[in-house]
Amino acid sequence: MRHAAIFLVCLLLSRPAFADINIAAVGPITGQDAPTGEQMQRGVQAAVDEINAHGGVLGQKLHLTIKDDACDPRQAVAVANELGGEDVIAVVGGMCSGAAIPASKVYNEEGIILISPSATNPAFTEQSFDNIFRTCGRDEQQGAAVADYIAKKYAKKNIAIVDDKTAYGRGLADQVRKTLAQLNVHVKLDESVSRGERDYSSLVSKLEENNIDVLFYGGYHTEAGLIVRQMRDHGLKTVFIGDDDLTTKEFWSITGNAGEGALMSFNSDPRMRPEAADAVKRIRASGFDPEGVTLYTYAAVEALAEAIKRAGAVDEKKIDAQLHQGSYTTVIGPIEFDAKGDVKKPDYILYRWTKGSYIPLTGN
Numbered sequence: 001m002r003h004a005a006i007f008l009v010c011l012l013l014s015r016p017a018f019a020d021i022n023i024a025a026v027g028p029i030t031g032q033d034a035p036t037g038e039q040m041q042r043g044v045q046a047a048v049d050e051i052n053a054h055g056g057v058l059g060q061k062l063h064l065t066i067k068d069d070a071c072d073p074r075q076a077v078a079v080a081n082e083l084g085g086e087d088v089i090a091v092v093g094g095m096c097s098g099a100a101i102p103a104s105k106v107y108n109e110e111g112i113i114l115i116s117p118s119a120t121n122p123a124f125t126e127q128s129f130d131n132i133f134r135t136c137g138r139d140e141q142q143g144a145a146v147a148d149y150i151a152k153k154y155a156k157k158n159i160a161i162v163d164d165k166t167a168y169g170r171g172l173a174d175q176v177r178k179t180l181a182q183l184n185v186h187v188k189l190d191e192s193v194s195r196g197e198r199d200y201s202s203l204v205s206k207l208e209e210n211n212i213d214v215l216f217y218g219g220y221h222t223e224a225g226l227i228v229r230q231m232r233d234h235g236l237k238t239v240f241i242g243d244d245d246l247t248t249k250e251f252w253s254i255t256g257n258a259g260e261g262a263l264m265s266f267n268s269d270p271r272m273r274p275e276a277a278d279a280v281k282r283i284r285a286s287g288f289d290p291e292g293v294t295l296y297t298y299a300a301v302e303a304l305a306e307a308i309k310r311a312g313a314v315d316e317k318k319i320d321a322q323l324h325q326g327s328y329t330t331v332i333g334p335i336e337f338d339a340k341g342d343v344k345k346p347d348y349i350l351y352r353w354t355k356g357s358y359i360p361l362t363g364n
Helices: 002-014 034-053 075-083 098-111 137-154 166-182 201-209 222-231 250-260 274-285 294-311 317-322
Strands: 021-027 062-068 090-092 115-116 132-134 157-163 189-192 214-218 240-241 261-265 348-354 357-358
Touching: 002 166, 021 034, 021 075, 021 294, 034 062, 034 274, 034 294, 075 098, 090 294, 098 115, 098 132, 098 166, 115 294, 115 317, 137 166, 137 214, 137 240, 137 261, 137 348, 157 166, 157 201, 189 201, 201 222, 214 222, 222 240, 222 250, 250 348, 274 294, 274 317, 294 317
Parallel strands: 021 062, 021 090, 090 115, 115 132, 157 189, 157 214, 214 240, 240 261
Antiparallel strands: 261 348, 348 357
16 A cells, blocks of 8 residues: 555656646648648647747646648548547637538537638538637628629629639639629629649630630639639630639749739738737748738637636636637737627738739729
């Protein structure tokens, strides 16, 4: 008994007073969406490092695990099941709506908080799950901004809408279609393409045959870049409007100078916010420009950490309740989550690609 007592005392003394708070980030580390995955990794890691450098949360350090779902629904579900067997309180991700939506069901069953920085499809937060949140806006909000711009600038022109059949691309394109119809703006050409294609000559021919003046494309940056390049190679001057997945320099690396003038929708650039100045400086010092969703993932960690503090415990239900109330100070500005887990008051605007960078379009 004496030896057993001594062993127990030694064991207790060898343990840290507080265990780490385990969180994970899940996104496309491999595959064609890896540039977005790198934005996620950089943002999450920078936020975790900063929080830990200032003492962590409730006297505990955040311990980060990064998992790859390749934006694939089946892989995302497999990763969610894997994390369900680990001591993880929250996940930042998924990045793509098509992967985030099925994975969210597993996280809900496992009692793991999920905060996405980029899954915009409405279905993500329309499931009555208390533990699902996002720091970005929704398709109907982004779609309305795009459609309003098209209606204002090109109502009398020949308009085309093309989507890539994914939950993200089609979901957003459908919102543009719906809003244009409500505004009594006619769409002359309506098409879909498949992800992974390399040759878009058939689509380009249809654009030419229908004398399309402006094209909205709902989909990811790889295919968008190829479409733009092939349009320009064919001599088409059609105005190209893409979505927020084009907020990566990888888009320009695909288009080259053919991308000059391409438009896209995105929230007001968080890199310009005074709240983001320190984070932007630190991330740029590491050799990475915090473009796209980088700061939206950073903000997700900030909101999570503050909610844990307010809850006073690493308890999923208590943290959920805190996230659903009050305002959170983040690098993307103050954010509040509504009953569904959506942020209130997102602000989508249009941007123009020029000389390898995107800048706000004047007169949005």
